[in-house]
Amino acid sequence: MNLTPAHSFATRAVHAGRDDLGDLGVHAVPIDLSTTYPAVDCAGEAARIEEFASGAQPSGSPIYARLHNPTVARFESALAELEGAEAAVAFASGMAAMSACLLATAAAGKRHVVAVRPLYGGSDHLLGSGLLGTEVTWAEPKGVAAEIRPDTGLVVVESPANPTLTELDLAALAADCGEVPLLVDNTFATPVLQRPLERGASVVLHSATKFLGGHGDVLGGVVACGEDFARGLRQVRVATGGVLHPLAGYLLLRGLATLPVRVRAAQASAHELALRLSAHPKVAAVHYPGLAVDRPGQMDGGGALVAFEVDGDAHKVVAAVELITPAVSLGSVDTLIQHPASLTHRVVQASDREAGGIGENLLRVSVGLEDVDDLWADLSRALDTA
Numbered sequence: 001m002n003l004t005p006a007h008s009f010a011t012r013a014v015h016a017g018r019d020d021l022g023d024l025g026v027h028a029v030p031i032d033l034s035t036t037y038p039a040v041d042c043a044g045e046a047a048r049i050e051e052f053a054s055g056a057q058p059s060g061s062p063i064y065a066r067l068h069n070p071t072v073a074r075f076e077s078a079l080a081e082l083e084g085a086e087a088a089v090a091f092a093s094g095m096a097a098m099s100a101c102l103l104a105t106a107a108a109g110k111r112h113v114v115a116v117r118p119l120y121g122g123s124d125h126l127l128g129s130g131l132l133g134t135e136v137t138w139a140e141p142k143g144v145a146a147e148i149r150p151d152t153g154l155v156v157v158e159s160p161a162n163p164t165l166t167e168l169d170l171a172a173l174a175a176d177c178g179e180v181p182l183l184v185d186n187t188f189a190t191p192v193l194q195r196p197l198e199r200g201a202s203v204v205l206h207s208a209t210k211f212l213g214g215h216g217d218v219l220g221g222v223v224a225c226g227e228d229f230a231r232g233l234r235q236v237r238v239a240t241g242g243v244l245h246p247l248a249g250y251l252l253l254r255g256l257a258t259l260p261v262r263v264r265a266a267q268a269s270a271h272e273l274a275l276r277l278s279a280h281p282k283v284a285a286v287h288y289p290g291l292a293v294d295r296p297g298q299m300d301g302g303g304a305l306v307a308f309e310v311d312g313d314a315h316k317v318v319a320a321v322e323l324i325t326p327a328v329s330l331g332s333v334d335t336l337i338q339h340p341a342s343l344t345h346r347v348v349q350a351s352d353r354e355a356g357g358i359g360e361n362l363l364r365v366s367v368g369l370e371d372v373d374d375l376w377a378d379l380s381r382a383l384d385t386a
């Protein structure tokens with residue numbers, strides 16, 4: 001069955017990446033675990049190896065699993081479809097995806113990146129440490145345009161941002177970036193709630209480990225973008241080998257089918273929990289986009305994460321939950337709580353953490369699919385111990 005733009009998002013989420021299954025005479029997506037493939041025609045394969053190395057996707061045999069995998073390609077085409085992108089390129093993790101974006105940009109002669117805090121702690125660390133030779137300038141959202149230089153290859157932002165859930169006006173930022181590609185980490189919103197390319201961004205990054213997989217059992221990353229940028233990413237992937245495993249590609253494609261249902265159900269509970277948290281005596285502040293006034297208007301709802309500041313000892317809350325799991329990560333079917341200053345944002349310098357509102361009292365909850373009253377009973381009881 002061929003999808004058309006007339007099909008709704010939910011329909012495309014179920015059917016994308018599966019166009020040829022009827023012709024294959026199967027119902028579930030095949031998993032191709034080959035690491036190598038028969039290569040009889042040496043001259044033909046030589047030409048195709050050169051194409052793969054240049055970042056193209058020649059049809060026919062993948063030749064070797066680091067060059068291409070058909071199961072992973074299904075996930076890539078489905079994610080591109082949902083983000084409204086020309087192409088998508090998948091990686092072994094979200095950080096492998098971010099690394100490839102920085103390496104591909106640097107390989108094109110542009111090592112300078114302008115970035116807006118807060119970002120996921122790992123991204124902040126990768127940019128700030130200079131591990132990949134990137135030079136970063138941290139800017140306020142309104143100051144991005146002023147920091148762009150001739151060698152600026154990328155502007156990196158997150159909205160809603162991890163862990164404070166601050167939203168940025170993506171259309172305004174895209175306009176300020178001019179010719180420089182705006183990379184938006186869309187891990188928190190997912191394409192169900194927000195599609196940055198429709199607002200003028202050029203590159204969308206996901207830690208697929210989170211909502212796209214959705215069950216806490218697969219690590220992956222993916223970048224949705226134009227075909228030109230995708231070629232640079234595939235070049236890096238072929239050369240450096242940060243590929244997504246085919247089984248992970250299968251699980252991520254399966255995750256996309258239920259993504260709209262999962263994200264909307266979790267969002268409804270998150271909104272309710274944000275309201276109840278606002279009225280709890282041990283909560284000093286709630287950070288939830290759905291309760292904010294004066295929003296940029298690019299996201300359909302507040303999302304499935306809630307951050308809040310405890311009026312008391314936040315560590316005790318983490319230790320006291322029973323139904324909710326104290327753990328990093330997010331976007332799974334079950335609810336997780338974590339202390340960003342100790343975990344996800346530990347690798348950010350303490351002074352930058354404090355300046356970014358990531359204090360000792362801040363907790364972040366990734367709301368899952370449990371009953372909201374059960375979640376509230378657990379969370380409010382844990383808060384009482386703070």
Ligand SMILES: *Cc1c(COP(=O)(O)O)cnc(C)c1O
Nearest residue numbers: 093094095120162187207209220
């Ligand atoms: C988890 C996360 C990442 C990193 O992804 P991994 O799959 O853990 O490598 C990047 N950005 C955001 C917003 C994240 O939450």
